[in-house]
Amino acid sequence: SVLAANHPNVMIWSRSAEQVQEINEKHMNSRYLPDAELPANLKATTDMEEAVSGACAVLIVAPSKAMREVSRSLKPYWQEDMLCIHATKGFETETLKRMSTVIAEELGCPEGDIVVLSGPSHAEEVIRLCPTTVVVASLNQQAASAAQDLFMNADFRVYTNRDMLGVELAGALKNIIALGAGMSDGLGYGDNAKAALLTRGLAEITRIGVEMGANPLTFAGLAGVGDLVVTATSRHSRNWRAGCMLGEGKKLDDVLNSMGMVVEGIRTTKAAHTISEKYGVQMPIAEQLYQVLFENKDPRIAVEALMGRDPKTEMESMKLATWEQWHS
């Protein structure tokens, strides 16, 4: 809808003929955005060739588990001069690869030319033209600026960032903490607990991000704090809602069945469990969540485990690099 507000020819690809028909004929997407009217110039198709051929830019927003498959089906129509942007927040759990790596492998294009779009941007509010700010990151500054130009308008403000890795990691990892915040609310714990989860969660995802090569300041930006706040506190967030139901005692399978939409934080918690072992970086909140999700741990026991950890100083756990390191 943002792109259609800015450009005359925007086409959405979907595998569902029913949805395509609804978008083209009624300008609606009743399953995912029931109350919204879509722009009349937003067209839809199930034919990838029709969607992609002749396009100057392609935005991929498949759920992370479908990213490789969708990128592969795009490949035959992909041209080198197309701008590739993605807004998916997750990892390929089997390989721990970031989404830009998966896309680059499938399209055969340089990973550094891909643009990552991230930040606090619940679709339900973007479609209502509520003021929204996001960040676009790429190693290719021209590509990032081109994406900024494509999306930016009076309701949708876009910043660029050179730290593509950090933006991608922050966008994926914040979902784990949002799940935890939902669980805390579902357990009936108060605002103190949620503030603690957000703060210590941010420390934890920054710590692993820095170890993986990201700029810590990216985690203080839109893709980090911004998206963490919106995902952990908004009623629109699927991650928060799923966490809340788990805190209320519902089983994971029942929660997922009732959502009918992707809850990226579940798969990302699994990925973080392996990533934290691989890099030797402690992620206590993610680890407790992993045990709740995949080892049937009672959420209250998980909170006791977090509260009962060894005493620490606040700063020793915030692995921050110096300014010089980021400018060398």
Ligand SMILES: NC(=O)C1=CN([C@@H]2O[C@H](COP(=O)(O)OP(=O)(O)OC[C@H]3O[C@@H](n4cnc5c(N)ncnc54)[C@H](O)[C@@H]3O)[C@@H](O)[C@H]2O)C=CC1
């Ligand atoms: N919904 C939101 O407000 C935002 C979502 N995101 C990210 O966007 C990504 C997608 O999320 P949503 O669209 O919200 O999820 P969703 O669950 O609401 O919709 C996913 C869509 O992908 C389709 N899909 C699923 N598997 C597919 C496959 N194998 N091939 C083709 N299509 C497939 C589904 O049919 C559905 O239309 C996630 O990584 C999410 O974190 C990012 C920013 C905001």
Ligand SMILES: O=C(CO)COP(=O)(O)O
């Ligand atoms: O990332 C999002 C908003 O910025 C969407 O979050 P949920 O997937 O939790 O709904």
